[in-house]
Amino acid sequence: MTPVVGRKATGLVAATFTPLTPEGEINLSEIRPYIDYLLEQQGVKSIFVNGTTGEGMSLTVEERKLLAEEWCHKGKNKLEQVIVHVGCMSLKDSQELARHAAEIGADGIAVISPSFFKPATADALRMFLQEVAAAAPAVPFYYYHIPAVTGVNLRSRDVLEGIEKQIPSFQGLKFSGSDLMDFGQCVSYSPSHWSLLYGIDEQLLGGLAMGANGAVGSTYNYLGSSVNRLMSAFHKGDLPNARTLQFQVQDILCYAIKMGFDLAVNKQLMSEVSGLALGPPRLPLLPCPQPKAHSIAQRLQQILGEQ
Ligand SMILES: CC(=O)N[C@@H]([C@@H](O)[C@H](O)[C@H](O)CO)[C@@H](O)CC(=O)C(=O)O
Numbered sequence: 671m672t673p674v675v676g677r678k679a680t681g682l683v684a685a686t687f688t689p690l691t692p693e694g695e696i697n698l699s700e701i702r703p704y705i706d707y708l709l710e711q712q713g714v715k716s717i718f719v720n721g722t723t724g725e726g727m728s729l730t731v732e733e734r735k736l737l738a739e740e741w742c743h744k745g746k747n748k749l750e751q752v753i754v755h756v757g758c759m760s761l762k763d764s765q766e767l768a769r770h771a772a773e774i775g776a777d778g779i780a781v782i783s784p785s786f787f788k789p790a791t792a793d794a795l796r797m798f799l800q801e802v803a804a805a806a807p808a809v810p811f812y813y814y815h816i817p818a819v820t821g822v823n824l825r826s827r828d829v830l831e832g833i834e835k836q837i838p839s840f841q842g843l844k845f846s847g848s849d850l851m852d853f854g855q856c857v858s859y860s861p862s863h864w865s866l867l868y869g870i871d872e873q874l875l876g877g878l879a880m881g882a883n884g885a886v887g888s889t890y891n892y893l894g895s896s897v898n899r900l901m902s903a904f905h906k907g908d909l910p911n912a913r914t915l916q917f918q919v920q921d922i923l924c925y926a927i928k929m930g931f932d933l934a935v936n937k938q939l940m941s942e943v944s945g946l947a948l949g950p951p952r953l954p955l956l957p958c959p960q961p962k963a964h965s966i967a968q969r970l971q972q973i974l975g976e977q
Contacts, residue, residue, distance in 0.1 A: 676810030
C-alpha cells in the first residue's frame with residue numbers, strides 16, 4: 671500500500687478546551703471566536719481537539735463528532751492543521767470517530783492507548799492503533815503517548831517499531847511523557863516526514879533539544895505568543911533567551927500548582943485570560959472557583975510583563 675504523506679505538523683499546536691454551557695452541554699457557538707483568539711492573540715495556527723485538555727474521554731461519541739465537525743468547519747482556510755483525537759476505550763467507537771474525521775476533512779487523527787483494559791505489550795497496542803487507522807486510511811495518523819494519564823507505560827520507541835508497515839498513514843507521535851531518552855530514541859528512529867510533537871509544556875526546551883518538530887499543549891491556548899518566541903529563540907540558537915522564556919512558563923505553572931492546578935483550573939484560567947466563555951468542566955472534574963483562576967491570571971500577566 672502507498673504510504674499517506676500528510677503535511678508535516680510543526681510549531682505550536684493548542685490542545686483545545688471544550689466549551690460547555692453553564693448547564694454542561696457542548697457550546698459550539700464559542701468555537702469560531704476561540705479560533706480567532708488563537709490566531710490573532712496567540713499566533714497559534716494548529717489545534718488538537720477532543721484530547722485530554724478537551725475532556726474527550728468524558729464526551730459522548732455524538733458530542734465528539736459535533737465538536738470535531740465545528741472545529742474543522744470553522745477552522746477551514748484559517749488554521750494550518752486540525753488534528754482530531756479519536757481514541758476511546760472501545761475500538762469500535764474509535765473506528766467510528768476515525769471514519770467521521772475523514773468525512774469532515776480533518777488534517778490528522780490521533781489515538782491514545784485504551785486505559786481501562788490496558789494493552790499488555792507494544793505489539794498489542796500497535797494492533798489496536800492499526801485497526802483504528804484502517805478505518806480512515808487516507809488520514810495522517812498520530813500515536814498519542816500520555817503515560818501519566820493512561821497508566822500505560824510502554825515505551826513509545828517500542829510502539830513505533832515497524833509501525834509504517836502496519837499503518838501506512840502513520841505521520842508521527844504526540845509525546846506527553848517526561849522520559850526524554852524514550853523521546854530521543856523515537857526522534858532518532860523517525861523518517862524525516864514524521865512529526866514528533868512534544869507535550870509537556872513546562873519542559874518544551876528539553877523536547878526541542880532532543881529534536882521535537884513542534885509541541886502540543888494546553889498552555890499554548892493562553893501562552894502561545896510567548897512560547898512562539900521561545901521556539902524562535904531556540905531555532906536561532908539563542909539559548910539564553912529561550913531558557914528565560916521557558917522559565918517564565920515554569921514560574922507561572924509553579925504558582926498555579928501551588929494554588930492546586932488541574933484541568934478545571936486550567937480551563938477557567940483560559941476563560942480569564944481570553945475572555946471566552948468556556949464554561950465549567952464536566953463531572954467528575956469540579957469547577958474551579960473564579961477567584962483562584964483570577965489570581966493565577968494576574969500572576970501570569972505579572973510574570974509575562976517582567977520580560
Ligand atoms: C496531562 C496534560 O494535560 N498534559 C497536557 C499539557 O499541555 C499540560 O497541561 C501542561 O504541560 C501543563 O502541565 C498535554 O500534554 C495534553 C494534551 O496535549 C491534550 O490535551 O491532549
